[in-house]
Amino acid sequence: MRRIGVVATAAAIGLALTACSGGGDGGGDGGEGGGDGGTDVEVFTWWAAGSELTGLEALEAVFAEQHPDYTFVNGAVAGGAGSAAKDLLQTRLQAGDPPDTFQAHAGAELTDYIAAGQLEDVSDLYTEFGLTDVFPQDLIDLLTVDGSIYSVPSNIHRSNMVWANPTVLESAGIDPAAVPADIDAWIADLEAVQATGVTPLSVATTWTQVNLLETVLMADLGAEAYIGLWNGETDWAGADVTTALEHFETLMSFTNTDRDGLDWPEATQMVIDGTAAYNVMGDWAVAAFEEQGIERGTGFVDFPVPGSDGQFGFLADSFTLPVGAPNPDGATAWLETVGSLEGQVAFNQAKGSIPARTDADPADFSSYQQSAIESYASDAIVPSLAHGAAAPIAVSNAISDATSKFTTGGSDLATYQEELAAAVG
Ligand code: GAL
Helix, strand or coil: CCCHHHHHHHHHHCCCCCCCCCCCCCCCCCCCCCCCCCCEEEEECCCCCHHHHHHHHHHHHHHHHHCCCCEEEECCCCCHHHCCHHHHHHHHHHCCCCCCEEEEECCHHHHHHHHCCCECCCHHHHHHCCCCCCCCHHHHHHCEECCEECCEEEEEEECCEEEECHHHHHHCCCCCCCCCCCHHHHHHHHHHHHCCCCEEEECCCHHHHHHHHHHHHHHHHHHHHHHHHHHCCCCCCCHHHHHHHHHHHHHHCCECCCHHHCCHHHHHHHHHHCCEEEEECCCCHHHHHHHCCCCECCCEEEEECCCCCCEEEEEEEEECCECCCCCHHHHHHHHHHHHCHHHHHHHHHHHCCECCCCCCCHHHCCHHHHHHHHHHHHCEEEECCCCCCCCCHHHHHHHHHHHHHHHCCCCCHHHHHHHHHHHHC
16 A cells, blocks of 8 residues: 555556657766856756745755855745746746756656656666665656656655644644544534634645645545546546535635735744644645744644545655756756755755655654654655646646636636546546
């Protein structure tokens, strides 16, 4: 059961590879920074502010230490989950103007870039940097097409987490240590919060609503049927999906009305500030709590979205070597830092994620991260929709459009379900 998610997803993609230029430059031929590409290394991400920027800066510091001859150039484009970055990146790639390296999610999203012939094979770097045995095999499988590996993973995040303010819960007569068994039980708690006049559940713009949606599908369908949504075995038109969408609609009715103007940091901040009781967000949220000195247990509590306990909503960030990168040697140096133990420890400590490397010491990480490491080791791994693991970008864009239409009153539930089914095809 455990690994079924990612394996099934990789299989479901059924990728037909177009011609890819092979053989990334192994780099490292003598002094660094002296190649044709110069010394600048443009690193394209969407980690532009707050705790995400802090994470990127931690990685940048290790890069400066390991590769002092290169200059990190921050090409970050603001917008959580790459909501603005991915479109801009596509424009640049199609115009033949790639950055030296860019962030891409393991799984279906990465295979989009591979299929479009936009990425170099970096398998040789795995050998050169000794990476072949340090990542979980199933993660490497998600980065591999036809025996070639196309990126170096920096971290693993979990999408199906609830973050809650214990003081707000207590004011509503809810025991912060008691985790609701399922979505219905949680809705009863949301009603109790609503009676106190505080926003029960904070959410932000569309992608965060899709993040909420995927977790409700996990909770209501269970791991196997949720995975079936992506490999064709679960019918999107089915009654269990209808129930999940009804739950989603009810949950959305408990959220802040200014949601479409916010991004994830503002929605999570509402829980930190006590203006909302709960927020569903991937576990980059923990970095926002920790960065502000809010302690787990007393300042915030966390638990898997009720009903999704035992599932790890999986996503991983990774870095690529684009075809035509101006500075492939510099990008190779960046990939070395990303894959290094030192880079992974520094980055993940700041980012809230867990290292993709299996040789990192859990004791170096926070109590929340240690629980995520345990969950990743024992739970069913199910792919995140909102973060590129489950579906190609075109599918997730169509799901986002349908979701935005539904949550802004442009469609009813039956239409929404039809549009989701059509989006996945
Ligand atoms: C995800 C990404 C995370 C985090 C989050 C919010 O897609 O994988 O690392 O940055 O978006 O922006």
